[in-house]
Amino acid sequence: MNQQPDxxxxxxxxxxxxxxxxxxxxxxxxxKYAGVGAGSLSLAAFLxxxxxxxxxxxxxxxxxxxxxxxxxxxxxxxxxxxxxxxxDYIDVDSKGNSPSLKEFTxxxxxxxxxxxxxxxxxxxxxKIIPVLQAGQDTGYDLIVIxxxxxIERMIRLGYLTPLDHKYLPDWDANADPKVxxxxxxxxxxxxAVWQSGFTGIGxxxxxxxxxxxxxxxxxxxxxxxxxxxxxNNQDLPCPALNSLGFDIDKSTPDQWKQAAATVTQAKDAGxxxxxxxQSYINALENGDTVITQxxxxxxxxxxxxxxxxxxxxxxxxxxxxxxxxxxxHDNMAIPLHAKHPVDAITYMNFxxxxxxxxxxxxxxxxxxxVPAARDYVLNTIKDPIVANSPLIFPTSDDLANAKQYKVFxxxxxxxxxxxxxxxxxxS
Amino acid sequence: MPGGLWLLVFFxxxxxxxxxxxxxxxxxxxxxxxxxxFHRYVEVFQQYRPQFVRxxxxxxxxxxxxxxxxxxxxxxxAFHGGRHKTTFLFLLLLPFFVSFVIRTLACQFILADDxxxxxxxxxxxxxxxxxxxxxxRTAVISGIAYNFLPFMALPLYxxxxxxxxxxxxxxxxxxxxxxxxxxxxxxxxxxxxxxAGILLTFVPAVGDYVNASILGGTSTTMIGNIIxxxxxxxxxxxxxxxxxxxxxxxxxxxxxxxxxxxxxxxxEEYV
Numbered sequence: 152m153n154q155q156p157d158x159x160x161x162x163x164x165x166x167x168x169x170x171x172x173x174x175x176x177x178x179x180x181x182x183k184y185a186g187v188g189a190g191s192l193s194l195a196a197f198l199x200x201x202x203x204x205x206x207x208x209x210x211x212x213x214x215x216x217x218x219x220x221x222x223x224x225x226x227x228x229x230x231x232x233x234x235x236x237x238x239d240y241i242d243v244d245s246k247g248n249s250p251s252l253k254e255f256t257x258x259x260x261x262x263x264x265x266x267x268x269x270x271x272x273x274x275x276x277x278k279i280i281p282v283l284q285a286g287q288d289t290g291y292d293l294i295v296i297x298x299x300x301x302i303e304r305m306i307r308l309g310y311l312t313p314l315d316h317k318y319l320p321d322w323d324a325n326a327d328p329k330v331x332x333x334x335x336x337x338x339x340x341x342x343a344v345w346q347s348g349f350t351g352i353g354x355x356x357x358x359x360x361x362x363x364x365x366x367x368x369x370x371x372x373x374x375x376x377x378x379x380x381x382x383n384n385q386d387l388p389c390p391a392l393n394s395l396g397f398d399i400d401k402s403t404p405d406q407w408k409q410a411a412a413t414v415t416q417a418k419d420a421g422x423x424x425x426x427x428x429q430s431y432i433n434a435l436e437n438g439d440t441v442i443t444q445x446x447x448x449x450x451x452x453x454x455x456x457x458x459x460x461x462x463x464x465x466x467x468x469x470x471x472x473x474x475x476x477x478x479x480h481d482n483m484a485i486p487l488h489a490k491h492p493v494d495a496i497t498y499m500n501f502x503x504x505x506x507x508x509x510x511x512x513x514x515x516x517x518x519x520x521v522p523a524a525r526d527y528v529l530n531t532i533k534d535p536i537v538a539n540s541p542l543i544f545p546t547s548d549d550l551a552n553a554k555q556y557k558v559f560x561x562x563x564x565x566x567x568x569x570x571x572x573x574x575x576x577x578s
Numbered sequence: 579m580p581g582g583l584w585l586l587v588f589f590x591x592x593x594x595x596x597x598x599x600x601x602x603x604x605x606x607x608x609x610x611x612x613x614x615x616f617h618r619y620v621e622v623f624q625q626y627r628p629q630f631v632r633x634x635x636x637x638x639x640x641x642x643x644x645x646x647x648x649x650x651x652x653x654x655x656a657f658h659g660g661r662h663k664t665t666f667l668f669l670l671l672l673p674f675f676v677s678f679v680i681r682t683l684a685c686q687f688i689l690a691d692d693x694x695x696x697x698x699x700x701x702x703x704x705x706x707x708x709x710x711x712x713x714x715r716t717a718v719i720s721g722i723a724y725n726f727l728p729f730m731a732l733p734l735y736x737x738x739x740x741x742x743x744x745x746x747x748x749x750x751x752x753x754x755x756x757x758x759x760x761x762x763x764x765x766x767x768x769x770x771x772x773x774a775g776i777l778l779t780f781v782p783a784v785g786d787y788v789n790a791s792i793l794g795g796t797s798t799t800m801i802g803n804i805i806x807x808x809x810x811x812x813x814x815x816x817x818x819x820x821x822x823x824x825x826x827x828x829x830x831x832x833x834x835x836x837x838x839x840x841x842x843x844x845x846e847e848y849v
Contacts, residue, residue: 273813376710425796434690438691439691573807
């Protein structure tokens with residue numbers, strides 16, 4: 152499967168590939184590629200000469216010798232930032248505006264086009280990768296992508312703009328050491344954490360009186376038909392491997408199969424109700440499940456009172472399993488060919504100011520990468536519920552045995568891993 | 579010629595492109611090369627046979643349900659709708675004004691284990707506590723049937739509405755009882771509607787993935803879910819393309835046989 156593409160073959164017309172997978176593309180491009188398409192209409196072009204050129208050969212820059220001037224110029228922002236983010240992932244006031252973005256525009260004069268266009272990592276990347284493959288601007292200067300496959304893929308493909316750390320003094324000063332120099336992006340060459348979160352266990356304390364302590368509690372026949380698990384290639388496998396005492400990063404295919412078998416067994420016994428995407432939290436709130444794999448922020452939102460902005464289910468609780476939660480990170484990154492890299496990196500640095508990080512943490516309710524934000528939340532915003540929640544400001548004890556998502560050494564390893572886990576959750 | 583051009587641009591070119599993709603080998607990072615890997619078709623079919631079989635099973639049952647529900651519905655509107663026919667048709671179409679996904683999510687909410695329906699029935703002890711609909715085959719099949727009902731009912735309505743009422747009266751004049759009028763006059767004349775309705779319902783029902791992912795459980799994955807997963811999550815474009823072709827091929831063969839058996843028959847054969 153690792154066959155190198157034959158360079159003599161004509162590559163697939165990128166316009167066609169984009170047409171299949173991407174929605175956004177401008178009228179100008181449509182006209183441009185209409186011409187190209189017409190030129191290659193012959194059947195032979197399709198049948199004998201198709202292939203997409205690989206891109207991983209692109210050299211990754213070494214920070215020491217790397218010349219950032221072609222990217223960032225003299226550091227003058229263009230005044231515009233096109234920011235692609237996930238839904239509900241920034242502070243919002245009663246009018247629907249973001250105070251932190253307003254503050255950013257006020258301080259820097261950069262206007263932010265904030266778009267919540269990311270629903271899921273892979274489908275979003277499926278849209279922008281063909282554009283990047285064609286050597287074009289995706290239309291976004293800043294994107295937020297999770298580790299554990301998606302962000303590594305972008306790094307391996309060479310589709311991210313390297314970061315010049317001279318523009319990131321606040322990151323340098325305020326970022327939690329735990330999110331610096333991560334295993335998926337050594338030296339933070341391409342990414343800075345936006346927010347983090349934990350994959351642990353959520354449960355309904357009205358039904359389950361003894362708090363669960365381990366991923367293994369999800370396999371308990373007592374909860375038959377009322378257990379939820381995640382349907383993806385990190386949140387299901389990593390806790391399963393971790394609960395069996397395997398080192399996630401060094402685990403072998405045999406151990407993957409062993410862990411997958413324990414989950415499959417519970418599935419076949421009817422213990423697991425379903426494998427969920429983000430909808431797992433609705434299933435828990437609706438009573439479809441009583442115990443489920445869960446992301447920390449969601450459970451905090453579910454349990455918070457409605458007056459506070461939550462969903463009003465105080466019986467929903469989150470626990471860190473004793474074998475350690477999975478600690479994952481959503482990362483800011485600048486796609487290659489971005490039109491406004493200086494604006495993007497300026498913003499990247501901006502969110503590491505403790506007061507800005509505090510404004511966001513008080514709304515987002517995931518784990519902020521800026522520990523100093525806690526003082527701001529506690530003393531300036533005066534919100535002890537958020538400031539004292541281990542789900543938002545985890546203590547070092549909580550983080551002590553937290554594990555990271557699996558980092559794949561190659562596409563082959565990732566395919567093998569997926570080949571073991573996908574049949575578990577999509578049968 | 580405009581028709582031919584349309585077909586070329588929006589059908590033939592994409593089809594050939596997909597065909598080419600399905601025979602490539604490689605991955606996103608090293609690139610895909612045309613290797614004429616025909617064996618992939620066998621591989622994907624073997625790997626995902628349970629999901630293929632399940633999709634056709636679900637599609638068939640759901641289509642049968644829409645026919646059983648849709649026929650009386652269309653019949654009643656066509657023959658007894660009176661001057662409110664348009665209103666009834668509008669009511670039938672009304673759910674279409676809401677997005678497909680939202681409708682299915684609403685079903686998920688309504689049918690929740692402790693939701694407004696099951697929760698109430700359980701509190702009156704009409705259902706055992708452990709009873710649930712979501713995360714079962716029944717939920718997925720019902721969801722598909724619900725979502726595609728108008729595709730069945732509308733063609734049926736059109737064919738029933740078009741029946742010349744004088745023919746029905748004539749049957750009565752010739753001493754046919756109500757049952758005979760229906761079985762030997764009305765039903766045979768509505769066969770084109772049944773044919774179109776089954777086609778319009780069955781094809782999208784087999785390829786559907788929304789119902790399985792929102793209403794389904796651990797063993798209700800349909801082939802549409804797999805294609806989506808392979809395309810958007812795993813970036814296995816060739817596998818996804820090959821799966822799409824296998825699905826399309828099987829559907830086309832099925833439809834061809836179906837059309838030969840049912841569609842090409844003339845009305846007289848039924849009478």
